[in-house]
Amino acid sequence: MPFMPLHQLPNRQTASRTRLWLWAMALLLLAGMVSARAEEPGYRQPPIDLVAAQTPLSISGHLEAMRDPTGQMTLADALSATFLPIPLTLGAGYTSDAVWVRFRLRQPGPDAGHWILDLLPPIIDRIDLYIATTDKPHGPEDFQRQSVGSMVPVPEHRVANSNLLVSFNLPPGAVRDVYARVTSATVVSFRGAIFDDRSLTATVSNHSLFHGLIYGSFALVFIFNVLWFIWLRERLNLYYAGYVLSLLINHMAISNTLASLMPETFAPTSKLWMSISNATSLTCGALFVVTFLRLREKAPWGRATILTLGALCPLTVIPVLFGDYRSGATAGQFIGLALIIADTSFSIKLALRGDILARRFLIAFAPALCGGGVSIMRALGLIPNTWWTEQFYFIASLLHIVLMNISMMTRMRDAENARREAQATALAASHAAEERALRIIDEQTRELVSAKREVEAALAAERQAAKDQIQFIDMIGHEYRTPMSVIRAGIDVMELSAAVPGPSQTTLLDRMRRSADRLVELIEVGLQRDRFDQPSLAVDLRPLDLARLARDVVMELPPDGPDVLVHAPEPVPVHADLLLLRTVVINLLDNAQKYGGVEKPIEITVGIEDSIAIFRITDRGPGIPPSVIPHIFDKYYRAPRARTVVGIGLGLYLAHKIAILHKGKLELESGDPGQCMFRLCLPVFANPVEG
Structure with a gap:
């Protein structure tokens, strides 16, 4: 029959048929709603049928959830709240909300059942699980609570286990509501499975083996x-x-x-x-x-x-x-x-x-x-x-x-x-370096042998030259003694030829004799100055008085020189070579006269300090510059501003060498402008000095 608009059908027949169909459909819909409500009042997810042969039984697909942003809802509030179905499991992520989850359990068949609910994940802080004690609970008093979670100590769990286990019993044909309040500072999630005793043991064993x-x-x-x-x-x-x-x-x-x-x-x-x-x-x-x-x-x-x-x-x-x-x-x-x-x-x-x-x-x-x-x-x-x-x-x-x-x-x-590889490379390099070192050592050994021969030849030549020099000096010393002897003999003849020599004549002859003796001493020391570096130089040590020696040398000075003040109150015994020690005193005096000035006096102090014989000479000259001080005892050295004064740079050098030969020392005590002070230190001789 082709489609016709509703107003084109016969009125009574059409209306009667329409009313009948509407009443039939309404009755069927009402019957279905009543039947459904009688079977599952308020639930949109089917219950979980607890069958031992099918364990473990996952609760996924049977859950409904509701958020509690305040966290203040009680079980009584949850019983009257609206829940929404969850397709699989609860996964709320990080949230501060409390989440309520519910599902239903049904025990089919004629037998009662003992079941264990394993809730996951085990890191959830706290799960408060409420299991109804009747099929039709009327309020919170019809529920039994069990609390599990990582923040609940294990001894407080109904089933003492690190897993979140909850045990319960259901009579035959029972249908029980289960509500769970989930709170956690970590991820808020909820899933689980239901086991009987045998399947739980096997599952826990497998999990323990896995972990x-x-x-x-x-x-x-x-x-x-x-x-x-x-x-x-x-x-x-x-x-x-x-x-x-x-x-x-x-x-x-x-x-x-x-x-x-x-x-x-x-x-x-x-x-x-x-x-x-x-x-x-x-x-x-x-x-x-x-x-x-x-x-x-x-x-x-x-x-x-x-x-x-x-x-x-x-x-x-x-x-x-x-x-x-x-x-x-x-x-x-x-x-x-x-x-x-x-x-x-x-x-x-x-x-x-x-x-x-x-x-x-x-x-x-x-x-x-x-x-x-x-x-x-x-x-x-x-x-x-x-x-x-x-x-x-x-x-x-x-x-x-x-x-x-x-x-x-x-x-x-x-x-x-x-x-x-590095060790092998290093070993090869070591062998190569060793061979090269051996070659270098061989070459250098030959060079050293050749150089040794050259040095030995040079040393032999130097020894021969020194020997020839000493022989020449000895010959010169022998030759000059003859004319000096003639001069001294002439002085003696002049003294004897005078009938009655006057005081002035006697003084003049004595001074001529002492000058001739001093000339002999200077020539002797001058001829021996090249021997001072020889370790075999002979020193004629005898007891003498250093204070008396200083006074004698000052007495021999010419009258036109600067005044010399001698402070020697007591004898100062030393063991020394008279000729050499006299040379030291004369050289120091000569140095002070050259650079101290004629108008300024020279002071000499002789004494004993701390068991050491001290000869100290001080002039009032310009002093010695600091840059010159390290070189004043060098051989042939002369300061730049002293080159206008007659000399060859041997006086202080000879004095220093002679002091060392006597196991003493000569040092510059002060070189400041206006005061130049040299100090000669010698060991004190224990025995008294012979007169």
Whole structure:
């Protein structure tokens, strides 16, 4: 029948048929609504049928949820609130809201059942679970509460286990409502499964074996690197050992395994354990990356960036210490994400340059990136919170640890091969250097032998020249003594020829005789000055009075010279060569007369100071410049401004040498302008001086 508008049909027949169809449809709809409401009052998700043969029974697909932003809702408020169905599991991410979840349990068949509900993840702070005691609860009094969670100590759990287990019994044919209030400073999520006793035992065993495999692998890698560090003292192994240990503690905290090891103390400190282990893993990881990739030489800026981020990681523990885990965890995630980006970007940059270490690092780091990405997306509620998404982080971490350890062993193998090649190269270079050194030594030995012969020949020639010089000096000394003897004899004849010599004549003859004797002494010393450097120079030591010697020398000075003041109150006995010591006194006096000026007096002081015979002579001349002082006792040396005075630079040189020959010393005591003072020091002779 073709379609016709409603107003074109016969009125009574059409209206009657229409009313009948509408009433039928209304009755069917009403019957369906009543039937549905009688079966599932207020629920949009089907109940969970508890059948032992089908365990474990997942609660996914049976959950309804509602947010409580204030966190003040009670069970009575939740019973009258509106819930929305959840497709799979609850994944609210980081939130401060309390989340209420509900589902229904049905015990089909004629038998009662004992069941255990395993709630996940185990790191949830607290889950307050309310299980109805009747099929049609009227209020909170018809519910029984059990509390579990990481912040609830294990001894307070109804089922004493680190897992979040809740046990309950259902009679045959019972249908029970279950409400759960979920709160957590970490990620708010909720999922679980229902077990009977047998299936729970098998599942817990499998989970324990799975986590035991992961923890055992982590522990082996940790011990291995500690032993390598003790053996090789390589910081890379120490950083990696710290990284692996912190990851191990973090995984054990996340899986609530530490609650089994510390049932009383873990609950209040669980967030601190997770925060410290996470910060330590990031810091040790940063140190490991910059050392493994050798960023100090390859990328200094990258090294500074990664170390700065690693140094910031421990700061994320501070909010946790004050009870604000969410802020610390959020900061840790941002710093960890920045650190991952920095590690990856610099590794890719080096890998593109052909760096083999960077390529190995990227391969070993890829599972950790995947695991971390899945963990972050699960925490933010972007992917379902299932067993696989939760365990994928552990599996990826294990694969990352193993691959990174293999990369380290490969790096150590390459380093060992490079070390061996370097040793071989160094050994070859050492052999070559040794051969070259032997050749050089042989050549230098021949040169030294030749030079030794030349030096010996030169020394022999010098000895012969010195011998010839000494023979010449001895000959000259013998020749000049004859005329001097004639002069002295002439003085004696003149003295005898005078009938009665007057006082002035006697004084003149005495002065002529002393001058002749002094001339003999000067010639003797002058002829011997070239012998002073010879170790075999003979010194005729005799006891004499230094004070008397000074007075005698002053008496022989010409009357037209400057005044000489002698201060010698007591005898000063010394053991010396009279001729040489007299030369010292005369040279010092002559030096003072030349440079002290005629008008200014010369002072001589003779005495004993601290058991040392002291002869001190002072003039009032211009002094000696500081630049000249180190050279005044050098042979033939004359100061620039003293070159206008007659002399050849031997006076002070001879005096200094003679003082040394007598085991004494001659030194300049003061060379300041207006006062030049020389001091002669000689050992005091113990025996009295003969008159």
